[in-house]
Amino acid sequence: MLNFLSRRTMKGEKATAKTSLLESWSPGGFLRATLRFFQFVMAVVVIGLYAQDLRKAQQQGKYADAKWVYAVFVGSLSAFLALVFALPLVKSWMFFYLDALVCFFWVVVFGIFGRMYLPLKPDDDEAARDNSPGVVRMKRAAWIDMTNMLLWFFSAVYGAFVFWKWRKERTVFTGRAESHV
DSSP states (O other): OOHHHHHTSBTTBOOOGGGSHHHHOOHHHHHHHHHHHHHHHHHHHHHHHHHHHHHHHHHTTOOOOHHHHHHHHHHHHHHHHHHHHHSTTOOGGGGHHHHHHHHHHHHHHHHHHHHHHTTOOTTSHHHHHTOHHHHHHHHHHHHHHHHHHHHHHHHHHHHHHHHHHHHTSOOTTTTOSOOOO
16 A cells, blocks of 8 residues: 555656756746845845834834834835745745735835935935934935835736736646647
């Protein structure tokens, strides 16, 4: 009954170069893993940049501004989804609409903080009153928001492309599969 255990293999399933991890990676899989890694790293950077202002406000007994809370939320969501979509067994291209939604969230974050900080110069009177190094940090944070937006845009476009390509493939279920004789 369990003859395959004594031979340590199953009939017809021999280890080949195609079954090893490195040999089974396609250029698309490498691109996806690299993109998800950068999405995760940049999301963690954004969490760190905005969360320190939230912590400072909490220590001073002030309220947490909704803009900063939203930025940390989007960064946390992005980090979580980047980790989940980086898993090898998850076909993340099937969830390209989630990538597009997160891209939209990053557009909103970039719009909020880009409008607030990009027009300011660190030498302005208003900026000097608001701590010039903080303004420079928030200007950099706005550009990082834009980078996150572009990373999620690229993953949404790539996922949509693979999804529509996959829909047109021949399968056994559609009746358009090649016959195996």
